[in-house]
Amino acid sequence: MLSRIADSLFWLSRYMERCDCVTRAIATNYILSFDSSSHTDFSWRDVIQLFTPTNDEHILQNGDHISNALTYLITDIKNMNSAKVLITRARENARGAQDYITKEVWEQVNQQYHFVNLHAMEDHIRGNRTLEMIEMLDQNSTLFYGVTDSTMPRGQGWNFMSLGKFLERSILSIDTTHAHFRRIDHRVDHAQDILFWKNLLLSLSGYELYLKSYTHGQHNMNVIDHIIFNKNFPRSVIYSLERTRRYLDEIVEDTKIEGSPALQKSFGRICSKVEFADMSIIQDEGLPNFLFSLRNDLVNFSNQLTRIYFSYA
Amino acid sequence: MTGHQLFQQYQGQTGIWDEMCFGEGIRSQYSRVFEAISQIPVETLLQKDKEAGELFMNQGITFTVYSDDAGIEKIFPFDIIPRILTNKEWDHIHAGITQRLKALNLFLKDIYSDQQILKDGIIPADLIASCPHYTREVFGIKVPHDLYVHISGIDLIRGQDGTFYILEDNLRTPSGVSYMLENREVTKRIFPGMLTQSKARMVNNYPLLLHDILGSLAPQQLSNPTVALLTPGVYNSAYFEHTFLARQMGIPLLEGRDLLVDNHKVYMKTTAGLQQVHVIYRRLDDDYLDPLVFRPDSALGVPGLLSAYRKGNVAIVNAVGNGVADDKAVYAYVPDMIKYYLNEEAILPNVPTYGLENIDARQYVFDNIGNMVIKRTNQSGGYGMVMGNKASEKELDDIKEAILDTPREFIAQPIIKLSTVPCFIDGKLQPRHVDLRPYALCGPSGIKIVPGGLTRVALREGSLVVNSSQGGGSKDTWVVDL
Numbered sequence: 001m002l003s004r005i006a007d008s009l010f011w012l013s014r015y016m017e018r019c020d021c022v023t024r025a026i027a028t029n030y031i032l033s034f035d036s037s038s039h040t041d042f043s044w045r046d047v048i049q050l051f052t053p054t055n056d057e058h059i060l061q062n063g064d065h066i067s068n069a070l071t072y073l074i075t076d077i078k079n080m081n082s083a084k085v086l087i088t089r090a091r092e093n094a095r096g097a098q099d100y101i102t103k104e105v106w107e108q109v110n111q112q113y114h115f116v117n118l119h120a121m122e123d124h125i126r127g128n129r130t131l132e133m134i135e136m137l138d139q140n141s142t143l144f145y146g147v148t149d150s151t152m153p154r155g156q157g158w159n160f161m162s163l164g165k166f167l168e169r170s171i172l173s174i175d176t177t178h179a180h181f182r183r184i185d186h187r188v189d190h191a192q193d194i195l196f197w198k199n200l201l202l203s204l205s206g207y208e209l210y211l212k213s214y215t216h217g218q219h220n221m222n223v224i225d226h227i228i229f230n231k232n233f234p235r236s237v238i239y240s241l242e243r244t245r246r247y248l249d250e251i252v253e254d255t256k257i258e259g260s261p262a263l264q265k266s267f268g269r270i271c272s273k274v275e276f277a278d279m280s281i282i283q284d285e286g287l288p289n290f291l292f293s294l295r296n297d298l299v300n301f302s303n304q305l306t307r308i309y310f311s312y313a
Numbered sequence: 314m315t316g317h318q319l320f321q322q323y324q325g326q327t328g329i330w331d332e333m334c335f336g337e338g339i340r341s342q343y344s345r346v347f348e349a350i351s352q353i354p355v356e357t358l359l360q361k362d363k364e365a366g367e368l369f370m371n372q373g374i375t376f377t378v379y380s381d382d383a384g385i386e387k388i389f390p391f392d393i394i395p396r397i398l399t400n401k402e403w404d405h406i407h408a409g410i411t412q413r414l415k416a417l418n419l420f421l422k423d424i425y426s427d428q429q430i431l432k433d434g435i436i437p438a439d440l441i442a443s444c445p446h447y448t449r450e451v452f453g454i455k456v457p458h459d460l461y462v463h464i465s466g467i468d469l470i471r472g473q474d475g476t477f478y479i480l481e482d483n484l485r486t487p488s489g490v491s492y493m494l495e496n497r498e499v500t501k502r503i504f505p506g507m508l509t510q511s512k513a514r515m516v517n518n519y520p521l522l523l524h525d526i527l528g529s530l531a532p533q534q535l536s537n538p539t540v541a542l543l544t545p546g547v548y549n550s551a552y553f554e555h556t557f558l559a560r561q562m563g564i565p566l567l568e569g570r571d572l573l574v575d576n577h578k579v580y581m582k583t584t585a586g587l588q589q590v591h592v593i594y595r596r597l598d599d600d601y602l603d604p605l606v607f608r609p610d611s612a613l614g615v616p617g618l619l620s621a622y623r624k625g626n627v628a629i630v631n632a633v634g635n636g637v638a639d640d641k642a643v644y645a646y647v648p649d650m651i652k653y654y655l656n657e658e659a660i661l662p663n664v665p666t667y668g669l670e671n672i673d674a675r676q677y678v679f680d681n682i683g684n685m686v687i688k689r690t691n692q693s694g695g696y697g698m699v700m701g702n703k704a705s706e707k708e709l710d711d712i713k714e715a716i717l718d719t720p721r722e723f724i725a726q727p728i729i730k731l732s733t734v735p736c737f738i739d740g741k742l743q744p745r746h747v748d749l750r751p752y753a754l755c756g757p758s759g760i761k762i763v764p765g766g767l768t769r770v771a772l773r774e775g776s777l778v779v780n781s782s783q784g785g786g787s788k789d790t791w792v793v794d795l
Contacts, residue, residue, distance in 0.1 A: 002571050006584045095373075095547050099559035099566035103372075110373040156584065255585040309584050 007310035008097040013164035015090035044069035170240035317351035330732040390786030396768040409661030421461035446636025461632040471732035491554035496789040513791035514764035520561035526756035538591035574617030641690040678725040765790035
């Protein structure tokens with residue numbers, strides 16, 4: 001397939017995945033903010049900082065007021081990770097690959113674009129239709145996954161899309177975990193109440209599975225285990241990495257292009273870091289170091305992938 | 314209020330051919346639609362009108378208007394009432410366009426090789442020499458099956474007595490066919506019953522016909538040639554159409570940056586390395602195709618493309634240099650070409666056209682400028698056009714001066730009052746002027762035209778300009794068997 005199309009599909013998927021994560025974080029925080037307590041309080045400042053890594057007080061001030069935080073995260077075009085900007089970028093990529101993606105996928109992305117660009121969107125968010133708008137964003141995101149899964153042909157294009165999705169997902173799971181653990185100075189061995197972790201787990205759609213999977217033990221350790229090592233949890237780091245590797249292998253097999261075996265090996269090394277790690281290694285290394293170096297490796301891998309497959313211009 | 318009352322209030326304009334009404338009566342091709350719409354309350358029609366707009370919006374059939382740095386997406390207006398032609402009218406149009414395209418193909422072959430038509434004095438040689446679209450760079454290049462015009466969108470209008478005239482030959486990169494197809498899809502959704510009852514002829518096989526023709530043009534006899542569509546990119550106003558056609562034909566949609574030429578062969582850059590391309594349906598003007606031959610500043614084209622074309626390693630559709638045949642001044646000679654190459658009289662007449670280099674013709678035009686439309690020979694899309702009956706004194710003086718400076722760049726035609734069709738505007742049926750652009754495909758096995766085409770509507774009251782860039786819209790066009 002055309003390198004340009006592969007590039008567009010990869011980024012279409014990454015932006016949609018990021019948008020999905022932003023939306024769920026907003027929805028979770030908004031709903032949990034109604035029964036705020038010392039346990040649950042993940043502030044809007046924290047959410048903003050999670051998606052726009054910044055210490056700019058001027059930007060963070062948006063987090064002091066719920067409506068400002070929501071509009072900053074949903075409709076502000078100055079925020080490079082607002083839902084509106086992400087969907088617009090996803091749509092630009094979809095547009096460039098419009099002949100390749102199915103009509104259904106294009107219409108779904110297009111519909112989401114028009115929804116987030118509704119003239120009255122900001123008024124609705126600031127008015128009394130806030131939850132309805134957030135839920136619609138969330139539903140749209142789910143629809144995108146459903147429509148993509150049920151209509152897109154399998155093959156190289158699908159592999160690049162899936163690669164983008166799972167690569168983005170592993171990075172987002174790392175970032176979200178890091179943001180929540182930062183509030184307790186990354187102390188893995190402490191015992192926080194489950195209510196403290198509810199926000200993180202709901203943001204990653206992993207709360208129910210967590211309750212079913214971990215019936216005893218310390219929550220802090222369990223939460224790390226769940227998000228990094230639980231192979232049944234579709235947003236865990238290990239699950240996302242395994243999926244990424246699967247799609248990468250298929251792409252390498254299909255294309256057999258120069259540089260691809262090296263790419264495969266470098267990703268293999270990243271996977272082993274997680275696959276052969278356990279809680280004691282994380283504790284020895286320190287959680288922030290472990291997460292930071294993993295994230296760094298993934299970003300480098302993405303750059304390497306770009307050089308090999310997308311250098312068409 | 315029901316549709317019946319709407320029809321009762323509808324009045325054609327005196328002295329203008331109305332496609333639906335004659336005097337107090339309804340033409341037979343409209344009778345079923347008339348009956349069906351008569352039963353529908355106006356509120357439902359308004360709802361259907363809104364629904365049609367949403368369908369276009371959700372499918373991304375839009376163009377972007379930029380203001381305050383923010384893009385606003387707008388749809389090309391669509392009118393829900395179809396324009397209907399009878400099978401008899403269609404047969405006449407079909408025969409006329411087929412004849413015209415045969416002659417135009419022979420003319421292009423001749424003009425880029427022997428130039429017999431110039432030697433025999435049928436067309437003045439200086440008219441061709443002064444034509445900006447005559448492309449010396451392609452002189453002598455052999456094209457597959459001697460076909461130059463594969464895809465055309467010839468514009469027709471209908472005069473006061475119902476006669477169809479050829480208004481313009483579009484032989485380069487005519488657009489709008491996706492609207493023809495999408496308009497039908499929208500009609501299927503909003504008026505399903507009406508469409509089946511009227512037995513309108515099918516149009517949706519166009520992409521398949523086009524794909525067959527593209528495949529048959531591969532330079533070597535390959536069983537599975539690589540055919541691709543070349544687009545200027547996502548910011549082009551016809552980008553939707555490019556993606557639509559590529560998807561419907563199952564061929565890759567390329568931008569210039571996806572291609573390179575090596576050893577006179579064209580390759581596309583894929584994730585598995587380079588892959589040769591054999592046929593390119595380009596939606597890029599000649600000027601931008603190859604920066605080594607044409608505009609050196611073009612970033613949209615492919616350096617070396619023309620060398621591969623010259624060597625016969627790639628087919629380019631439509632052929633390069635077709636602009637000489639749809640030049641507005643050469644247009645006047647098409648009936649003579651038909652006589653010269655086919656020994657036939659033109660089935661569909663031209664609109665009388667005055668070339669302004671001729672002093673007598675020029676004087677006649679200046680004397681009657683109030684009834685004339687002046688067009689620039691090198692522009693399309695309704696740009697550079699002056700309607701004598703609407704222009705101010707100053708505009709008329711300016712255009713006269715410009716004509717005297719460079720008479721070759723202008724032609725004049727008497728203003729023809731285009732026929733009208735009822736349109737559903739602001740909850741009422743109102744007459745609006747229309748033209749018709751049937752899309753013809755020429756391949757080695759002959760000329761195929763899907764029944765109907767695109768009806769463009771001048772939505773502004775009284776306006777005769779149907780171009781989408783000038784406030785035009787479109788309608789679904791049916792050919793019905795009576």
